[in-house]
Structure formats: structure tokens, C-alpha cells
């Protein structure tokens with residue numbers, strides 16, 4: 001898979017929460033030329049798979065008390081995502097403790113034994129190298145800025161994209177805080193095979209808030 005992957009995710013409390021809305025988002029993304037969809041939870045994954053022909057990267061966000069890992073944190077979660085029909089299963093590929101007490105390496109080994117295609121969501125260069133050595137199929141910069149020890153920047157971490165793309169042989173996805181087509185194109189120039197864009201395409205409340213905030217700043221300047 002190459003090109004633009006649109007992440008279609010909404011959570012309880014968001015106006016577009018629900019598989020029906022996420023499926024429509026996925027169809028709209030495909031009409032616009034998306035090469036893939038990223039989706040959360042077995043219901044959304046199964047519904048989207050029935051409606052689009054592009055590959056689906058599935059994950060399962062699971063917030064378990066006492067654990068920081070939340071993107072498909074256990075082997076069982078990964079198998080649920082796989083059974084729901086995901087073509088690629090995205091998992092947290094940090095070394096933080098996992099709720100099922102399995103190491104990342106054991107989790108990847110079991111998934112690969114089952115022939116499952118794995119995307120490693122990482123927050124640092126070292127985590128990317130480690131994931132590549134474990135035999136994952138894709139590496140994504142998803143978690144940069146979302147672990148306490150990774151780079152904390154407001155922009156997409158294109159430096160991490162470039163470093164990983166030049167160091168590993170598996171495809172690298174640029175993911176996280178990509179807001180403009182120009183940033184997405186820059187990620188490709190830096191070596192990304194895929195660019196995953198979520199909120200900037202599929203979260204209208206976030207897009208609206210960005211408009212409102214910038215408009216308010218301009219008003220404040222002209223007052």
C-alpha cells in the first residue's frame with residue numbers, strides 16, 4: 001500500500017461516533033482517492049470493509065487502568081482486529097508494559113506466526129529500529145508526541161519520518177498531526193511510503209475549531 005490513508009475514527013461524545021458515519025467517511029475518502037483507511041474497533045472495521053475496496057488498517061483503542069499503551073495493547077485485541085477483517089493490524093510498538101504481560105517481541109512473533117500483517121506504531125527512532133528488527137511489515141510514526149519521552153512538537157514529526165525511512169527497509173508511514181496536503185507531500189519527499197491523515201479530514205469539529213481560532217487571532221490583531 002502506498003499514498004494517502006485516511007484515518008476514520010470517532011469516539012463516544014463526538015457527533016460522528018458510530019459505524020454508519022465512519023463508513024460514510026471512508027467511502028468519501030475513497031471517492032477522493034485514498035489508497036487505504038485506518039479504523040478503530042471491530043464494528044467500524046467490519047462495516048468499512050464491507051463498503052470499500054482499499055486495504056483497511058485496523059486497531060483497537062483499549063484504555064486499561066494502570067497502563068499507558070492503548071493502541072491494540074494486547075495480543076487478544078490484535079486478534080479481534082484481525083478477525084473483524086483488517087488487512088493490516090496496527091499495534092503499539094513501544095516497550096511499555098502491556099496489559100497481558102506479553103512483550104512486544106512475543107506479540108509480534110505470535111501475529112507473524114499467524115500470517116498477520118503488522119503495522120508498528122512507534123514514538124521514537126529507536127522504537128522504529130526495534131520494530132523493524134522484530135519483523136513487522138510497516139512502521140508508523142503515530143505515537144511521536146504521545147509518549148512522555150518522545151519529541152513534543154505541534155507539527156508532524158517529519159524528522160522521525162526521514163530518519164526511519166533512511167534506516168529501515170520496511171515501508172514507513174508518516175502519521176500524526178498532518179494538517180495540510182503540503183505536509184503530506186513533504187512526508188513523501190522525505191521517504192514515507194504512506195501518509196496517514198485523520199483529524200484534518202475526518203474530524204469536522206477539529207477543522208471548525210482551527211478556523212475559529214485563526215479567525216479570532218486575526219480579529220484580535222486588527223482591533
Ligand SMILES: CC(=O)N[C@H](C=O)[C@@H](O)[C@H](O)[C@H](O)COP(=O)(O)O
Pocket residue numbers: 007009038059071142143146175176177178196197198199200
Ligand atoms: C496518538 C493516537 O492515538 N493516534 C490515533 C491512532 O490511530 C488516532 O487518534 C489519530 O487520529 C491518527 O493517528 C491520525 O492522526 P491525526 O488525527 O493527528 O491525523
